[in-house]
Amino acid sequence: MEDKDRERVVVEVTHRVMETYGRDPRTVEQALFDTLYEERLRLKTEKDSEEVKSLSKYYGSVRSQAMKADASGQRELLGDLTKHFTEEVSGHFDRHVYSLATRIMPTVITATLNTLSPLKLIQGLPRGFDTLQDQLILQGEIEALRDLADRGTVVLVATHQSHLDSIMLGWALFKLGLPPFTYGAGMNLFSSKILGYFMHNLGAYKVDRRKKAELYKDVLKAYAGCTIELGYHNMFFPGGTRTRSGAVEQKLKMGLLGMGLDAYIHNLRAKKEKPDVFIVPCTINYELVLEAETLIDDYLKEVGKSRYIITDDEFSKPQVVLDFVRKLFSLNSPIHLTISRPLDVFGNMVDEDGNSIDQRGRVIDRRRYVYRNGRPSFDSQRDKEYTVELASAIADAFHRDTVIKATNLVSSSVYSCLRQQNPDVDLYKLLRAGGSADSIPLTDAYKRIDLTLRSLRRLSDLGKIRMDRTVGRADTVLMMGEALAHFQSFHQHPAIVRHGDRLYHVDRNLIYYYRNRLTGFGMKEVEVGP
């Protein structure tokens, strides 16, 4: 972000957040003390450092002032805290990398990249960056994304399976010649050198997920909104975190999603030349997911209450990441990054000219949705519902553009057989103990694959899902081979191993994880049992 914008954003975000707390002294007082309480509680759990010491001192002084202050004094203090958070969030934006990435010719960038140490890791790949280029299949509405980035502000919303997603997205945007997208990334991601580098290239700012105070979350939301308004393309994962179960995200975070609409209305009110905000869904699909074991473990440990921050997963070990990427590439395993049809902030499709269109293909004057009594207006209840519409359109796009891989299909077939063999065993027991037999006949698995393929093909013909090349070819033997080779290659224990004419379910958690990608599409061959 440019300096002039940074200052504006800090002022604007602080102002807006304070607006939401209003003038009611009780609301202000509550917010003030809640924030201090949450922050002081957090600091107690942090490792001792200079930063922690100085923060403690700061919060302590705010607190003692707050105790003595009257209503207007407390409001001022809340304003200070808001500004403090805002500056912290916006301050982490690395201008140097941003301008490097935007201004310098791509070739120069490549040359620069190659001199940086994290890149040595990537050079360790068989053919360095070329490999990444070959393996990452960028498909879908690429031209539309490029065009719309010119016509207005783009908010790219992606499915999220792995921390590698950020690398893939950063690389894809770079290849498309697009400027970096503003992106709020968890602190832990910056601790990895490779990822940290790409994060910056993606225009990332640091989000401290340990901060639980509502005020901090409000600041983050307002920050995203303001950057969109200023024309900075944004990127985020609307699922909020990496999918734990492996299923495609369908429950999306409304707060952040709504900031596109918020920015659009602000832009209309300010009569901006390019007021439009476009939402572009995007899916990323891998044959193997680096963090699969940790993620599914977390999911099964506490369904619905997964840890929001995992700091000790596979991604925190660079050598593991490199090993993973190498293996993925040596198996000639493409990663699909699919850009979906763009949407407006109300969930309508957007055509190649940037027009919103209704379901019958007619052009919509989208400004009208927010007009009331002749001018663009906010209406929080209405806008929340509009965002529900948008979320539902994004969820549909996520399904439509999910690319099913051999590992998903083979896992699904083995899981279905397991379920059939053990109809009365509950999920946890089945995954832990494996049921009545340690293996299933290969022919049963083949039969299952054929059945599921039929459903898949029907869905794919209707445009409701995608299949990768191996799956699309419907050669079950080839598919099985590919899936088994992948399972063998990276995870600590292969999910499935073949001996003779039987398939042994070795890591059933992984089988469940990879199979979950196929759930939610209404395929009865998949949705068996709990």
Add this chain to the structure above:
Amino acid sequence: MSAARELDAVVVGGGSFGTTLAALLAENKKRVKIWTRRSEQAKEINKAHANSRYLPGFKLPASLKATADMESAVRAAPIVIVAIPSKSFREVANKVGEFIRGDQVLVHATKGLEVETYKRMSEILREETCSLKVGVISGPNLAVEVMNGYPAGAVIASHYSEVIESVQRLFAGSRMRMYGGRDVTGTELGGAFKNIIALATGVSDGMGFGDNSKALLMTRGLNEMVRYGVALGGNILTFGGLAGIGDLMATCASPLSRNYRVGLGLAAGEKLEAVIESLGQVAEGVPTTAAVHDQATKMGISGDLPIVEEVHAVLYEGRGTLQALKNLMNIPVGDELSALRGGD
């Protein structure tokens, strides 16, 4: 952009209920226009202040205007109310979609489902227009009674407060008490479903059974409405409101109800085609029975809807009405309120 419009509301559809709503609003000093498919009908409303085909014998307010021009009608008001039989609903909605804009409020007052797709009317409005601010008006509103000037009540259900509030403002001070609701799905399904039960109570009355029998059919019918409605995402409480039990009470016991009259005719041994012919108007319960039956079969819940199944057999499979009622009496009895408890 959306400057003041010349009207307060437009009603799309010149059938009995559309005309009734428009007349009610006109009488309530609202500037309202009605769109009719046939220009002769519009002319009759404008010149003779009457709708002789659908509301014979009633005088309409002189301030109520009609037109057959969709564009001028839809563009003229901030609120558009569609009251078109389910059979032609999609086609008309598509025409509305040519002209309606996102700042307008679009609601409907049609109690039925699309037979081929089982879709609710608000879903069709979403598909055929750009409108997001949609809603449904439903409740015990027999057109003739409203035209007679009797007090009545209805529900406007929408996800959008703006829709609820603007429709409530529109009807404020009229003889129609307009309650607000959020459960669009439940409100629409209740209104559509009760017509099936009205067919059944018509049969029961036609066969000379008494009030006990009718009450039995209505309460068990409500039970089926709940099972079906909740399975499709409706809120159980909605069915205890005007769009559920309220509408059921009015429709199932009134000789003014078309669906009830179809039941009476069938009990008298008349053929379905003949009964519908003599009615001269659409009885929504007939196609709705087909839609609900097919949908419930696909969902695997048809066993939970015995009344629907019997009405379907009478309408479409040639089963005698006596046999159908006998079948219902022979269903094993279980816990009465299992469906309402959410168990079962």
